[in-house]
Each structure stands twice: as C-alpha cells, then as structure tokens.
Amino acid sequence: MTASATVTTGRSETLKEAVRLYFKADGPRFLHVFKTVLAVALATGISMRLELAAPRTAMVSVVILMMHQHSGMVMARGFYRGLGMLVGNVAALLLIALFPQERVLFLLALAVWIGLCVWGAAWYRNYQSYGFVLAGYATCIAALPSIDHPYDILDNVVTSLSEVTIGIVCASLVSALIFPQHVRGMLLRVGASHFSGFLAFIRTALTGRMSADELGSTHLRLIAERAQLENLRSAAVFEDPDLRIHNDVMTRLASEFLDASARFHSLHQFRHRLRATAGEETANAIDTLYAKLANLLPASVDALQPDLHRLERFERELGQLADQLPELYAAQRHLLIHADVQSQQLAESGAAQMEAALDSLRLYLRDFIALRQPSATHGPSHAQQPARIVTRANRLVSFAAGLRATCAIGAVSLFWIASGWTGASGAVISAAIASALYSIMPAPAQATRQMVAGCCAAWLASLFFNFDLLPHLDGFAQLAAVLIPFIMIGSYLNSFPKTATIGLGFNIYFCFISNLTNPSVYAPTLTLDAGFSAMLGIGAASLAYSVVAPYAGDWVTGLYLHQLRRLVARDACYGKLAGLRLRFDSGVRDFVQQISARPVTGRYSKAVLFAWSFASIEIGRNIIELRETGQDASLPTGWVASESRVRAAVARMFATPSAPACDEAVQAVSDALSVLTAPEDKPAGEAAKLYARLRAPLNFIRLSLLDNLVPLLSGDSQTTT
Numbered sequence: 001m002t003a004s005a006t007v008t009t010g011r012s013e014t015l016k017e018a019v020r021l022y023f024k025a026d027g028p029r030f031l032h033v034f035k036t037v038l039a040v041a042l043a044t045g046i047s048m049r050l051e052l053a054a055p056r057t058a059m060v061s062v063v064i065l066m067m068h069q070h071s072g073m074v075m076a077r078g079f080y081r082g083l084g085m086l087v088g089n090v091a092a093l094l095l096i097a098l099f100p101q102e103r104v105l106f107l108l109a110l111a112v113w114i115g116l117c118v119w120g121a122a123w124y125r126n127y128q129s130y131g132f133v134l135a136g137y138a139t140c141i142a143a144l145p146s147i148d149h150p151y152d153i154l155d156n157v158v159t160s161l162s163e164v165t166i167g168i169v170c171a172s173l174v175s176a177l178i179f180p181q182h183v184r185g186m187l188l189r190v191g192a193s194h195f196s197g198f199l200a201f202i203r204t205a206l207t208g209r210m211s212a213d214e215l216g217s218t219h220l221r222l223i224a225e226r227a228q229l230e231n232l233r234s235a236a237v238f239e240d241p242d243l244r245i246h247n248d249v250m251t252r253l254a255s256e257f258l259d260a261s262a263r264f265h266s267l268h269q270f271r272h273r274l275r276a277t278a279g280e281e282t283a284n285a286i287d288t289l290y291a292k293l294a295n296l297l298p299a300s301v302d303a304l305q306p307d308l309h310r311l312e313r314f315e316r317e318l319g320q321l322a323d324q325l326p327e328l329y330a331a332q333r334h335l336l337i338h339a340d341v342q343s344q345q346l347a348e349s350g351a352a353q354m355e356a357a358l359d360s361l362r363l364y365l366r367d368f369i370a371l372r373q374p375s376a377t378h379g380p381s382h383a384q385q386p387a388r389i390v391t392r393a394n395r396l397v398s399f400a401a402g403l404r405a406t407c408a409i410g411a412v413s414l415f416w417i418a419s420g421w422t423g424a425s426g427a428v429i430s431a432a433i434a435s436a437l438y439s440i441m442p443a444p445a446q447a448t449r450q451m452v453a454g455c456c457a458a459w460l461a462s463l464f465f466n467f468d469l470l471p472h473l474d475g476f477a478q479l480a481a482v483l484i485p486f487i488m489i490g491s492y493l494n495s496f497p498k499t500a501t502i503g504l505g506f507n508i509y510f511c512f513i514s515n516l517t518n519p520s521v522y523a524p525t526l527t528l529d530a531g532f533s534a535m536l537g538i539g540a541a542s543l544a545y546s547v548v549a550p551y552a553g554d555w556v557t558g559l560y561l562h563q564l565r566r567l568v569a570r571d572a573c574y575g576k577l578a579g580l581r582l583r584f585d586s587g588v589r590d591f592v593q594q595i596s597a598r599p600v601t602g603r604y605s606k607a608v609l610f611a612w613s614f615a616s617i618e619i620g621r622n623i624i625e626l627r628e629t630g631q632d633a634s635l636p637t638g639w640v641a642s643e644s645r646v647r648a649a650v651a652r653m654f655a656t657p658s659a660p661a662c663d664e665a666v667q668a669v670s671d672a673l674s675v676l677t678a679p680e681d682k683p684a685g686e687a688a689k690l691y692a693r694l695r696a697p698l699n700f701i702r703l704s705l706l707d708n709l710v711p712l713l714s715g716d717s718q719t720t721t
Helices: 003-049 056-065 071-098 103-123 127-146 150-177 183-207 212-236 241-245 247-277 280-294 308-335 341-371 395-419 422-439 444-472 476-494 497-514 524-547 554-574 580-597 606-629 639-655 659-676 686-706
Strands: none
Touching (some): 003 476, 056 150, 071 127, 071 183, 071 212, 103 127, 103 395, 103 422, 127 150, 127 422, 183 212, 183 241, 183 247, 183 280, 212 580, 212 606, 247 280, 247 341, 247 580, 247 606, 247 686, 280 341, 308 341, 395 524, 395 554, 444 476, 444 497, 444 524, 476 497, 497 524, 554 580, 606 639, 639 659, 639 686, 659 686
16 A cells, blocks of 8 residues: 555544544534424424414424423423413413503503513522413413404414414424433433532542632532532423432432531531641541541442442441441540640530531432432432422512513513504514513523524524525425524524524524414515514613613622521521521522622622622521520520520621621620530530530631631621622
8 A cells, every 4th residue: 555545544534533523522412403303393384284373483482492402301391381371371361351452551561461470580490480481471472463453362372372282292202202312311420420529529528638719619519510400300300200209309319418518518617727726636636537437438429320339338337437426536535635625625516517417428328329229119218208499589689680571571562652663563572582581591691692693693594584485485395394404503503502592592583583374475574574673672671681780780799698698697597497407508509509600790709709608608507506406405594695695696797797796796606605614504414415516516606707707807798788
C-alpha cells in the first residue's frame, strides 16, 4: 500500500470515528426530534380527519409537551395541561356569560383572571404551576374568538378541549410507545450519583479540612440536585407502577436528605470552631470519634448498579456503631478528664450531635436501599406516612408576577379598544401565553430575548410556509412532508439548554401563526396580523417584567431574604413544633433554589445570601432542637425563662440584624448554659443525658454566634426588607 493510500485510509477512519461519535452524542436528540414531528403529524392528521376547524391547538399542545424527552415528564405535563385547559374553558364560559356585550368589563375580568392564574403558577414551583399556566391562557384561546359572537363560545370550548385532548394523547402515546425514554432509569441513576456525592460530603464534614465556603458550595449543590430528583419523582409516578408503590419512600428520601445534610454540615462547622476555641486536645478527641463513622463510609456508589449488599452491610455497621456509642463517649470523657468544664461540655455536645446525625443517615440509607428493592420485599416501618415537601415561592413575588400579567394584558386590551385593530385579539393571547410562561422561568429577561427571536423566526417561516409552499400541496401526506422540516428545526434547538427557549418559541408560534385551517384559507393579511400581534404581546409581557417590580432587582431579592430571616425569627423560635423541622428545612431549600436561579444585582451578593442560608440552617435548626428537647418536665428551675430569653434574643437578631443584637443573643445563650450547669441543680442518671442534649444545641448556637457570621453583622444586611 502506498503512502498516499495509507493517508487516505487513515483520514477515512478518522472521519468514520468522528461521525460515529457525533451520532452517539446527538443520537438521543435526533430520536427526540423524530418523535416530536411524528406526534405533531399524528395530531394534525387526526384533527383534520375529525374536521376540526383549526388544529393549531393540538399542534401547540404536542410541541409544548414534547419539549421533554422522557415519557413520564410528557405524561405529567399532559395531565396538568388537561386540568388547566378544562378550568380555563370553564372560566371562558363564565366570562362570556357574565359580560356578553361589555367588552371593557370582559377584558378587565379576563386580565384579573389571568393575573390570578399567573400568581398560582409563580407560587407553586412544580408541575402544578403548569396547570395554572394553562388555565390562564386557555381562557383567552377559548373566549376571545367569541367576544363578538357570544353564541359561538360552546363550539369554541368543545373544539378547544377536543384539540387539546388529541394533542395530549398523541404526545403521550408517541413518547411512551416509540423508543421510550423512561424517567425511572434516570431517576435511579441520578439518585445513586447524588447519594455517592452525599457520602463524600459526609466524609469531608467528619474528617476533612475543607474551608467552610467550599463545603457550603457542595452542600448547596446537593440541595439543588435533590430538588431535581423531586421533579423526576413527580414525573416517574406517571409511567412506572413500581415507582408509584415506592412513592412514599421517594417522598421520605427528600425530607431525610434535608435533615441529614444539615446535621453533617453543622458537624463540620462545629469541628472548625471547636479547634479555634477549645484547643487541640478537645478537637482531637472529637475528630477521633467522628473518624469512627467516616471509616465506615463506602468509597463511592456505582450510579448504574449500586451494590445493595455492600450498602446493607454498611447499614448494619452503622447500627453496630450506634450500639457502641456509650462506650465511645465514656472513653472520650476519660480522655478529657483533666480538661476544663467548658471543653468537656463542648466535646459532649459534639458527641450528642453526632448521634443525631448518625440516626438521620441510617434512615436515609434505609430508604435508599428500599427504593431499589422489589416491592414485595419493601416494608420499612419507621415512617409509613411521609410528610410531603411543597415548594412555593414568596407570596409578594408571586403577587408581583400576577400583577405584571394583569398590567400587560390590560395594556394590550386598552390598545385593542383604542385602535380598533381587529387582529389585536392575538396580541392579548400572546401576552397571556408569554406572561404565564415567564412566571415559571428562572431568568425572564433572557427568556424574553430568546422567545422574541423564536417568534420572529417562526413568523418569517410561517409566511414562507403559508404562501409559497402550502398552495402547491395536495393531500395530507404532502402537507406532513412540508410541515415536518419546520418542526424539526424548533425541536432540535429545543434539545440544547442554551437555545431551548428559542426552539420552543419557534415551534409554538410557528404552529400558532401558521394557523392551518380545514379547509385552508389564503389570507396574507391574517398571517401578517398574527405575526404583529404575537410580537406585540411578547413585547408587552417583557416590558411588564422590566417595569413592574423588576424580577431581578433588589426588591425581589430583599423579599426572599426577609422571608428566610422570618423562618428563624418566627417559625423556628415560635412556630408550632408539629412538622416544624421539615417546614423549616424546605423553606431554606426554597430560598437556596430561588437565589441560585436568579441573577443577583445591587447590594445583595450571592456570597452574602448563601451566608445567610447557612446562618439560618445552623441557628434555626438548633433552636428547633432546643425547643423539642426542652419539653421534658424534669428541667431545672429557671430553665423555661432562660429558654424564652434565648428564643427572643435570636428572633430579634434575625428580625433586625446588628452587632448589639448578636451580643445580646450570645449573652442569653451563656445564661441558659449556666442554668444547666449550676451546682445545686447538678443532675444524675437520665437527667444527665437530658441536660447534655440541651447543652448541645446551645453550644452550637453559641459557637455560631461567636464565629464569623458576616450576614448578621454586615451593613448590607441591616437594610430593612
């Protein structure tokens, strides 16, 4: 073989390898695109066969549902889309019945109704929010075409619900039956990877010398991953009977993770502060105790095939360690027999908190194993009725989102009435769609730009499709062949995170503006009107998000910070104890999610906001633990008053942060510790254990206050929010 032939063969092999790697990486995207265009073609064909006037609602339903590649997510969104469309169409009937000849009152009521729906979409941060989104703009789609012909409303409602049903069924069937991508595999794989990362986090917390900022970033990342697992759980129950049976287990895992991760993060902070305040001897004694647990941790967990036998052995080893704790505590006390009383009590507090963290880890591990076992062997008894975490946004922020939608739709409606432009009804619908969709997006400003780009491209594509291609077609087969390339473009762009909103906007508005009718109508003016009105509606919605209580401004961030501080000042210090720990943990998690997703500008840096998160976790959880432990009747005289002063001082510090408030809280904690260590009240037996359990959260709070809790003392945080 000549040298040139060898070079040619080498290049050919390199090219083949590059093509193979490309299709391996992009294969799932092409499969997703194929399934999307198939579902759109199927929904369009069924709508035309049933002689529905305009199948665009079915087409839009398909492209919105198929923005997800996994069948469980498609079915979950389809379920809430169906509920939302049903509620929206009932609202359309009611509005037309109340204001059949009063356009001003009708549009005013419509703007208020959509504002309420957007408020609900912004308030709930899960699949329920999608139902609110649909309930809002479904009312526009059904009611506005009947504004001049009220008797047509019943036909519009029946047609709209029929088209939505066709779209939901087609998307669900294609997603579930043709090369299905199941949520189950991804849920279990991501869950195992998350658990492996959590074990590494625990090991670092117990033995590592990582800085507080680095460990805090890891903690926040794990919280965000756990929230994504909750979204996957909500979708998985729609497609997998076995996961529906294990739904309680998955629900418990969310709360158990929040509890265990917060406890181990606090242990790391305690180790760090103990070494700075109590000396090497005490710190080494605590590190020796914590290393007992760290040495049992598996090195890693295989995300594809977790070794359940190894994890079950790990669970038994944790149980054995729990049985050995009294002996280990005794050895620790003997080691520190010559240390001062404060050092002994600090070591005692660290040991008590480790025991609580160990119990949390055992519960989490038990359910992690149970989720991966057959249903017949599953029967954990530690919590048969799990408490469900409900993710909600700030009330005022949600209200502001609803107000923006009302203002945007009101402004477009006023322009419609003042101008007499008949095509402006499409601008109202577009403003409703954009306002509702923006309310559930983490970065509305960026989403606005991408949606405008997608809409503009869709408008130009619809002009080419309607007036250059469509007149030459004969039959549905040719129509589908010409329609498919346009949907492919949007679906492919939708598969990339950076261009997902552009692709979604292109597909939505291409289907909406093209407005296929049965039979087809050649009407250039209507298509031009539809494009102008769509751009006007998106512009009005984006302007409202920039002018009416800007989403990324200091006001919104300040509201979330105020809500976080109130979690400690009101809930942790004075809230009802029943379910308080889970409500508190989920509230902190919601805060972390919100500030992680939004651009932070102005006087609130992310460093300050995250520092507030950790200060709230450490102090708030220990206040709750202090209240839970302090319900025992055999407490010393003066304890109730001391505990009340601690709560009041901590509440004031979080309500109005300042250096004097922090000093007052430190003094209140020190006074409470002195009550528990007074010689005349020196306890023995079971009472000694109770006193130790009370001193543990007090010592944790005291060390947290004496450490560098910058948010409590910085000038930025003193601003009233």
